[in-house]
Amino acid sequence: MNKVKEVRVSQWYFGGLASAGAACVTHPLDLLKVQMQTQKGKNISMFKLTGIVLTNQGITGLYNGISASLLRQLTYSTARFGIYEMAKQQLGPKDGKPISFFMSAFLAGLGGFAGGFVGNPADLVNVRMQNDVKLPPEQRRNYKNAIHGIWRVATEEGVMRLWAGASMTCSRAVLMTIGQLSFYDKIKELLLATKRLEDNVFTHITSSLLAGAIATTLTQPVDVLKTRAMNAKPGEVKNILVLVGATAKEGLFAFFKGYIPAFARLAPHTVLTFVFLEQLRINFGTIKSGS
Numbered sequence: 001m002n003k004v005k006e007v008r009v010s011q012w013y014f015g016g017l018a019s020a021g022a023a024c025v026t027h028p029l030d031l032l033k034v035q036m037q038t039q040k041g042k043n044i045s046m047f048k049l050t051g052i053v054l055t056n057q058g059i060t061g062l063y064n065g066i067s068a069s070l071l072r073q074l075t076y077s078t079a080r081f082g083i084y085e086m087a088k089q090q091l092g093p094k095d096g097k098p099i100s101f102f103m104s105a106f107l108a109g110l111g112g113f114a115g116g117f118v119g120n121p122a123d124l125v126n127v128r129m130q131n132d133v134k135l136p137p138e139q140r141r142n143y144k145n146a147i148h149g150i151w152r153v154a155t156e157e158g159v160m161r162l163w164a165g166a167s168m169t170c171s172r173a174v175l176m177t178i179g180q181l182s183f184y185d186k187i188k189e190l191l192l193a194t195k196r197l198e199d200n201v202f203t204h205i206t207s208s209l210l211a212g213a214i215a216t217t218l219t220q221p222v223d224v225l226k227t228r229a230m231n232a233k234p235g236e237v238k239n240i241l242v243l244v245g246a247t248a249k250e251g252l253f254a255f256f257k258g259y260i261p262a263f264a265r266l267a268p269h270t271v272l273t274f275v276f277l278e279q280l281r282i283n284f285g286t287i288k289s290g291s
Contacts, residue, residue: 015081076119
């Protein structure tokens with residue numbers, strides 16, 4: 001009798017744990033990306049910016065805002081991965097075949113929108129804490145940690161301010177989740193279909209690296225606008241059209257400021273997230289009924 005291969009599927013919270021683990025490694029690159037995106041006028045290179053941070057703050061300066069980054073992943077990524085994975089498992093064909101790419105993209109977009117909304121407060125504080133490093137001491141917000149930052153924003157600027165830039169956050173999250181999750185699943189499916197590769201770490205790294213490149217290209221313009229909206233002072237940005245216009249005056253490439261550090265950060269973050277996620281699935285996932 002043929003032995004039926006055991007198939008394990010992810011728990012709803014695996015994505016949040018995997019993303020938080022990846023954030024611990026890639027946070028310095030995320031910090032540099034945010035600082036490059038908020039530059040106005042003369043641009044400073046990534047390497048020079050790194051030197052400035054190290055000179056002024058030391059090695060710990062590269063981890064400014066790490067608590068907000070972790071809180072963001074535990075809210076934003078838990079929601080988007082959880083919704084995508086659970087919906088995919090419930091709506092997938094009973095014969096074990098993968099869902100169509102269009103359905104996958106729809107579910108990923110839905111999960112991304114929800115994740116962007118619930119993760120916006122932590123994302124806002126994350127951007128501000130990372131940008132604090134380059135500001136003069138008298139202009140810094142000096143949030144002690146993510147919770148303190150959220151409390152300060154809510155009490156000083158109003159609760160609704162926690163969702164500043166939410167439209168762009170959700171738009172970015174939709175594109176990011178489609179770029180990462182849908183394309184990862186599709187690329188992995190195509191690689192396995194060649195019969196030359198197995199479902200192993202090499203395949204996971206290859207699929208996630210390509211998905212990371214697609215996600216970076218899709219989201220960079222929205223990411224720049226989101227970062228600027230979140231870092232703006234109350235009343236500085238009247239609406240999205242004004243922000244788009246102000247950014248456009250700097251030239252088309254202004255929408256892609258920080259692209260290199262964004263990809264340098266997102267590529268390893270995507271790779272680590274999916275490697276961690278696959279290991280969680282393989283070792284701690286639920287056995288799929290009928291497998």
